[in-house]
Amino acid sequence: MIATLPASEEERPPFREQDALFRRVVRRFVETEIVPHHAQWEEEGCVPRSLWRKAGEAGLLCTTIPEAYGGAGDDIRSAVVALEEQARAGVTGPSFSLHSNIVAPYLLHYGSDGIKRTWLPRFVDGSAIGAIAMTEPRAGSDLAGIETRAVRDGAGYRITGNKTFVSNGQLADAIVVVAKTDAARGAHGISLFLVDAAAAGFARGKNLDKIGMHAQDTSELFLDGVFVEESALLGELGRGFEYLMAELPQERFMIAVAAVAAAEGCFAQTLAYVGERSAFGKRVADFQHTRFVLADAATEIELGRTFIDACVVRHLAGNLTAERAAMAKVWCTEMEGRVVDACLQLHGGYGYMREYPVARAYVDARVKRIYGGSNEIMREVIGRGLLSRRGGNGG
Numbered sequence: 353m354i355a356t357l358p359a360s361e362e363e364r365p366p367f368r369e370q371d372a373l374f375r376r377v378v379r380r381f382v383e384t385e386i387v388p389h390h391a392q393w394e395e396e397g398c399v400p401r402s403l404w405r406k407a408g409e410a411g412l413l414c415t416t417i418p419e420a421y422g423g424a425g426d427d428i429r430s431a432v433v434a435l436e437e438q439a440r441a442g443v444t445g446p447s448f449s450l451h452s453n454i455v456a457p458y459l460l461h462y463g464s465d466g467i468k469r470t471w472l473p474r475f476v477d478g479s480a481i482g483a484i485a486m487t488e489p490r491a492g493s494d495l496a497g498i499e500t501r502a503v504r505d506g507a508g509y510r511i512t513g514n515k516t517f518v519s520n521g522q523l524a525d526a527i528v529v530v531a532k533t534d535a536a537r538g539a540h541g542i543s544l545f546l547v548d549a550a551a552a553g554f555a556r557g558k559n560l561d562k563i564g565m566h567a568q569d570t571s572e573l574f575l576d577g578v579f580v581e582e583s584a585l586l587g588e589l590g591r592g593f594e595y596l597m598a599e600l601p602q603e604r605f606m607i608a609v610a611a612v613a614a615a616e617g618c619f620a621q622t623l624a625y626v627g628e629r630s631a632f633g634k635r636v637a638d639f640q641h642t643r644f645v646l647a648d649a650a651t652e653i654e655l656g657r658t659f660i661d662a663c664v665v666r667h668l669a670g671n672l673t674a675e676r677a678a679m680a681k682v683w684c685t686e687m688e689g690r691v692v693d694a695c696l697q698l699h700g701g702y703g704y705m706r707e708y709p710v711a712r713a714y715v716d717a718r719v720k721r722i723y724g725g726s727n728e729i730m731r732e733v734i735g736r737g738l739l740s741r742r743g744g745n746g747g
């Protein structure tokens with residue numbers, strides 16, 4: 353057994369026997385329902401809705417959502433397993449993790465009883481797809497600079513603004529929209545709303561043309577006086593920024609999880625390639641340089657997985673801090689970048705051909721250093737945390 357291939361659950365202390373069983377279920381689903389069709393979905397720029405229903409039926413979605421809303425009521429381990437299996441196979445089209453582990457928790461933690469009962473069972477069975485719309489054409493890292501407004505109107509609010517780069521934007525049925533409810537109060541004037549994509553005044557822009565992740569839809573969204581009831585407000589008025597800060601560490605951690613698993617998958621495939629390809633009368637694997645490159649990559653992946661497992665332990669104990677999640681995102685996504693680049697080089701010219709998995713892994717990896725909060729912003733989060741603990745103002 354090669355040390356860096358996905359370690360079995362026994363070698364990963366936070367994981368249980370049931371995680372090993374679930375991993376097999378997810379792996380089978382990925383192999384049979386996703387891998388054979390992924391190239392076609394890359395051409396189409398989107399995965400079909402029917403895949404979401406199948407994933408729901410197979411129990412792959414929203415595993416941490418309580419049983420009362422149809423979920424498995426599990427902890428973060430099943431979510432990590434599901435994401436690892438998808439990332440390891442290099443199939444970035446279905447944005448299941450964003451839907452399950454990022455959007456659904458906003459509904460669970462801040463949604464009214466009506467929102468939870470209406471949407472969460474549909475999130476679990478895959479009949480409704482979730483998205484979150486924070487970013488705008490003129491505000492990404494600086495979320496306090498968003499221009500979308502939600503203005504009181506009788507028994508609800510009217511939301512107006514433009515969002516961009518929204519993952520699942522073409523497919524989404526329910527979107528968590530970040531809007532200003534009091535422009536004078538900066539971060540304290542931001543609120544979150546759940547917008548039904550069927551609402552009047554809501555429109556989707558085109559499916560954006562990305563350099564990678566071609567099977568995952570990413571869109572602009574337009575809200576032109578969209579009316580939402582009071583009950584669409586998530587949590588309390590003006591506390592949206594606080595809720596984002598509370599939920600973003602999980603989003604960043606899951607990006608780190610995907611980065612390590614994707615690096616693992618790319619490495620395993622490269623190991624096989626260098627064992628078959630010949631140059632100068634020997635296998636590419638037989639050059640000492642190749643072994644050194646592989647040794648470095650394997651070591652980095654091992655470190656990444658160890659970090660992920662340490663974060664899982666902290667998550668289970670309820671103390672995965674914003675700083676540690678940011679550290680995991682920075683280190684694991686930059687490690688993935690180094691590993692896929694090295695793997696591509698070992699493929700020679702074939703590594704530059706899109707039909708080779710390593711070429712797709714290379715472009716798919718790149719965005720992880722940007723979305724979910726860029727790695728520069730992550731370094732700010734880590735640095736400010738260090739300074740605030742030392743008593744400084746952290747800037």
Ligand SMILES: Cc1cc2nc3c(=O)[nH]c(=O)nc-3n(C[C@H](O)[C@H](O)[C@H](O)COP(=O)(O)OP(=O)(O)OC[C@H]3O[C@@H](n4cnc5c(N)ncnc54)[C@H](O)[C@@H]3O)c2cc1C
Pocket residue numbers: 484485486487490491492493494516517518519520562570719722723724725726727728729732
């Ligand atoms: C494929 C994809 C999917 C996405 N999905 C979603 C989604 O589902 N929902 C959503 O809301 N958003 C989504 N995003 C948006 C993503 O989160 C933003 O692109 C990201 O936060 C960066 O914002 P920006 O693009 O406006 O860059 P900017 O904020 O304009 O940043 C430009 C550069 O300046 C740097 N920078 C900015 N501020 C600082 C600072 N204080 N210190 C140092 N450097 C700084 C940045 O790191 C970056 O290098 C997605 C983006 C992509 C590409």
